[in-house]
Amino acid sequence: MKLSFKKPLILILASVLTAGMLFSFVNKNDKLFAIAKNLDIFASLIRELDSYYVDDIDPEELVSVGINAMLEELDPYTEFIPEENSDEFRLLTTGEYGGVGALIGNRTGTNMILMPYRGFPAQAAGLRIGDQFLKIDTVDVTKKSTSDISGLLKGPANTSVFVQVKRGEDTVEVNLTRRKIVISNVPYYGKIDDQTGYIKLTDFTTNAASDVRKAFLDLKSQGITRLVLDVRDNPGGILKEAVEIVNLFIPKGKEVVRTIGKLESVNAVYKTTKSPIDKDIPIAVLINERSASAAEIVAGALQDYDRAVLIGRKTFGKGLVQTTVPLSYNSQVKVTTAKYYIPSGRCIQAIDYSKKDENGNSSSVPDSLRNEFKTKNGRIVLDGAGIEPDKKVDPKLFAxxxxxxxxxxxxxxxxxxxxxxxxxxxxxxxxxxxxxxxxxxxxxxxxxxxxxTTYVEKSLDDLVKYAEREKYFDEIKETIEDLKKKVSxxxxxxxxxxxxxxxxxxxxxxxxxxxxxxxxxxxxxxxxxxxxxxxxxxxxxxxxxxxxxxxxxx
Known part of the structure; x- marks a missing residue:
């Protein structure tokens, strides 16, 4: 069969040669070209699916799934924030929102108030822990999700919301006026003996340093001569707040943390900029496996300067810094842009997300690859696995x-x-x-x-399974039955x-x-x-x- 050409062969060959020359200038590793190419493929795929797929699809939902799956390949902290989730994200970073001031959740299959915050509309109106939601405004919420109920309660400050709850056998109705809710980073502070102050720091949202400063100054006015700073279960937050908290106890001009990433714009050194409130008071910092990020910066910097004794258990090990980047249509992406390094020079990141095994799982930094660093007084500290306490305290186990x-x-x-x-x-x-x-x-x-089931009973059940698997059960059956009676x-x-x-x-x-x-x-x-x-x-x-x-x- 002959091919019919509308153009002379010489022109076609010239075109092919020209295209080849152009592509030769495009490096296969050119990321900009790869991005453009794959975005075009992705857009084409969505269009064709919308046209040809046997059932109706929701393109927005499908793209969202694709974006989230893509980001999951990087690390748990890089995430896409669509416009509709911007209020929730702002709450996480600032601690502020418009609402009634109550933590809600699902207990016994029912959505209810788990904790009203003191001084805010829900508590002021008499709503209590355990009050079960029946109606919000005109909406029956008995079958709504917790997030749906949360959304109905939130709204602009100074707007009204009607709430109906069940309390035992009674029904309670209240009209609330929403307020700007600012959740304190320090839910409690006080004296635990005549000379020792205690500050519980739960978050690092906006004003965390101010909250700690106010608490500490009040405690000093009460005559404390030593301090316990509790950052157990603190997930971290704003890096700047961590620097300012360290500055309360460390002299001006000292490095607290530095961030190092791929771009020069994210590389920075954060130093103390003010005179400390107290550079001599003995401090103990309480840490555990759920102390992360900014909490680890505070604990690690105070440890590196030998300024505080760390008590508890090894921290989570999050040494990654996130930056929020605006996208189109009021969406955002919170992306990991750098690693942080505390004064001794160590990075405490515990998991290497850039290296994955054949199952796609990231691995912890092995002990053999952890490096030694030194504190101000020459104490040896290690990188790559969180902040280790100076005095370890085992977790409390419950029956x-x-x-x-x-x-x-x-x-x-x-x-x-x-x-x-x-x-x-x-x-x-x-x-x-x-x-x-x-x-x-x-x-x-x-x-x-x-x-x-008690731990011993569970161990006996496991023993029976292994014994049956390895054909020993008949020989030890009577012994096991006797043990079961004794430990039941x-x-x-x-x-x-x-x-x-x-x-x-x-x-x-x-x-x-x-x-x-x-x-x-x-x-x-x-x-x-x-x-x-x-x-x-x-x-x-x-x-x-x-x-x-x-x-x-x-």
Whole structure:
């Protein structure tokens, strides 16, 4: 078969040669070309799917899925923020929103108030923990999701919202006026003995440094001579706030953190710019495995300058910096742009997201690749796995019965009923669950389901499986049955054996009803192992000196 050409062959050959020459100038590794090419393919694919796919598709939803899947290949912190999620993102970064001031969530399959914030509309109107949502304005919300209810409650400041809730057997209706809600980064501070101040820092949103500064100055006016700064469970936030908090205790002109990335524009050195409030007061910083990012900068910088004793457990290990970049149609992308390095020179990032195994999983930095750095006093510290404490305190483990009572919301429900029947209790630091009240709780539990498997029972079940698999079961069957009888738990006995820790869980639940978030923190301090360890160390200057010198043994 002959081919028919509308152009002379010589012109076609010339065109092919010209195209080849042009493509030869386009480096196959040219990222701009690759981006343009693949964006064109992606747009073409969406158009063809919309035209040809057998069922109707939602192009916006499909693209969103594609974007999120793409970003998941990078790291957990790079994320796309569509316009409709901008308010939620602003709340996470600033701690501000327009609403009624209450934490809501789903308990026992029902959406309810989990914590009203003191001084805001929900609390001022008398809404309580455990109030179950029935209606918001004219909308029946009994089958709505938590996020839907949250969206209905939020809105511009000074606008009204009607809320109907169920409280026990009663129905309560209130009209609320939304306010600009600014959540404090310091839900509680106070003195834990005559000389020791305590500050609980839960976030690093806007004004975190100001919140800590105000708390510290107030404590100093009360005569404290030592300080416990608690950043346990603090997920981090704004880097600048971390720098300013370190500056409260470190002299002017000292490096706190530096960021290093691919672009010069993200490389920066952050130093203290002001005179400190107090550069001598002994400090203990409480950390754990959920202390991350900005919390790790504060803890790590104070450790690197030997300015504080770190107590608790190794931190999360997030040494990555995110920058928010605006996109079209009011969307944004929060993208990892740099790694941060604290004063000793170490980066505490624990997971290398650039290297993945055959299953696509990222791996932790192996101990063999962790590098040694030194603090101001010459103490050896390591990179690549979070901030390690100077004094390790093992996590508190709870008995299976306590877990079961909490997980099944039985302690929560008892707290509701107690609150409905009792107008007040004594201050959080003075309140305790008496034996009489505990016995009321035990009686209240009768007929309620809260069975569980103990650790020993679970181990025996595993032993049976392995024995059956390896054909040893018949030989040890009688021994196992005898062991099962001996270790079989009794709920009634466990309520006696683990009475003290169940009492503690009850105390915090009951205190939350009357004194809210700050009350829970205050009530927990007396039996807090890390706090008590900090008190012991801070009261002994020789011990502080020993820990913060190069000769100290971990």
């Amino acid at each position: 299976p019965i306590t877990y079961s009572l909490v997980a099944r919301n039985l302690i929560f429900e008892f707290g509701n009923e107690f609150f409905w029947q009792n107008e007040s209790i004594v201050a959080p630091s003075e309140f305790s669950v008496s034996d009489e009240l505990y016995n009321e709780f035990v009686t209240w539990l009768e007929g309620k389901e809260y069975d569980y 738990h009794s709920k009634e006995q466990d309520l006696i054996t683990f009475k003290s820790e169940i009492k503690e869980a009850l105390k915090e639940e009951l205190v939350s009803r009357y004194y809210y978030q700050e009350g829970v923190v205050e009530a927990s301090l007396k039996n807090d192992t890390e706090v008590n360890t900090a008190l012991s160390i801070l009261s002994n200057q020789q011990e502080i000196n020993r820990i913060l010198t190069a000769s100290a043994k971990k």
